[in-house]
Amino acid sequence: MLSLVRKRLLQLVIVVFILSIFTFGLMKLAPGDPVMSILNADEMMVTEANQANLRSDLGFDQPVYVQYGKWMHGLLKLDLGTSYMSGKPVWNEMMERLPITLQLTTGVLLVMFSISLPLGIISARYPRKWPDQISRILALIGASIPSFWLGLMLIYLFALKLQILPSNGMGSFAQMILPTFTLGFSLAAVYSRLIRAGLIECFSKDYIQAGRARGVKEWRILWVHAFRAALLPVITVFGLSMGSLLGGAVVIEILFSWPGLGSMAVDAIFNRDYPVIQGYVLLTGVFVVVVNLLVDLSYYLIDPRIKQGKEGSN
Amino acid sequence: MRFVYAFFIKTYLTVMKMKNWPPTALLGLILLITIVLITAIGPLLIPNDPYMANMAERLSSPSLTYPFGTDHMGRCIFSRIVIGSQATLGITVLVITTVILIGIPIGLVSGYIGGRVDSIVMRLADGLIALPEFILAIAIAGFLGPSLTNLMISVVLVKWISYTRVVRGIVLSEREKEYVLAARVGGCTTWRIITRHLLPQIISPVLVLATLDVGKIILIISSLSYLGLGAQPPAPEWGAMLSDGRPYFQTFPELMIYPGMAIFIVVLSCNLIGEGLRDKLGEKSI
16 A cells, blocks of 8 residues: 555656646747737837846746756745736635636536436446436437537526526526536536446456345345445546546636636636646646546555455456 | 558458448448538538628528528628538548557557657656646647647647557557567568558557547537637637637527537537447457
């Protein structure tokens, strides 16, 4: 267990290092001069002198590796630089917006699991019967529909036609429904199939067959014997969904005008506010790696076979 | 470059040899062929100039002259969707081809030669895979600046990783098998082993991966275009059309329905084919 944690923490460090080089490199490669864009944003006369001043203030006149070293040194102290646009530290800005994105993603996860779990269980229980076919069609639709378009159509139906739900803004429960359902549906459709596949594999195991042969009731097999083993695919799905969740959140935040991390990143892109984009990419990368680390660790708690060093069921 | 022809012929045979296609996959195939035909003869089909603004006719309802109505600039929505399919399909084909041309060779070399090349490639892939594809694409498009070319570059940079990983995985398990060892003993060069013996092994997984990815790439491109990071107006790209029409959505929702429908149908047909291929070729892991 401890050696795994150590190994994965080392991996985390490597991933963060590669991400940092990647984002730093992209920032250096990016076309356009950030110095000019800051000066232009102030709408003042741009002179050679204040260009040079700002350039040395930001450290742009030093060699690239010195700039990287300085940036990395700041990074270790959670100093991601200051936003070109607002002039506030990037870290503070991200922390202000993080709760909003977390609120959205938690809601989406709730919707996702409350749709995909029952759907996955029923279609694994009755494979190739009509509940399974319905969930297959839903999965196809969910994987093919652009989430922003689904959101627009839901806004059209519930906010404009029926006028029962608000179309944007955040804070109240009613305002949570459309955004969380939009993203939750697309994800649930896809992941219910993964849950189904995991459950079907688990149903074919010998101990389940043995239980059936001994005349154990079907619901007991499902909830007592299969459930624990079936937690593994569910947790795997949770880890896998992180990527689509955070990516989808960007579009949903823009669509429903939530001032979260995703809309911050998109605004930053249009303003060429590189430190903010950099911070966002790093934060998301670290977040995904940490969640996947936790997912791996939870396998150990659930499946004693992995703890004993034998090959797990996953 | 005879191995390239051999590769294409083998791919063709792999698809043609499949019997009993599931009806859903056939439906997808028919849909996709129809869409490709419409794209090809698009300029002959459209009733109006997709770029011509006509302020007198703005936001008009569907009629004989404008089958899907007009947008906020009085442009024919139907014509724009038909012409827009060229942008969407063209970009996607270009992107997926580039991804395959980059991903497969790196995977083959990294898997077969191994050693330092392999570990560098895999560390790079590990670092990039930590980021969700969509966010990586946003980041790259963001740093390079919003434009269609940069969007394509960013999707390519994101997507090659999964091909390299799949190809590398197969090569790792194949290179120890007897036929490869026999080829080596028989004096085949590394180049010949890779192109003649290993390349054909990866056809069916790459075929499945690519068909399923076509849908995903269309979704990524249209989402990023919707955010304003891709095709710039007045280009009739479907995602950009949706983003263009957003301010008029409340009064004129028809503006948003048809381009989204178009995206949905194309992606759906690719996914139907992809699922059929996956079941038929037995590539469950993808």
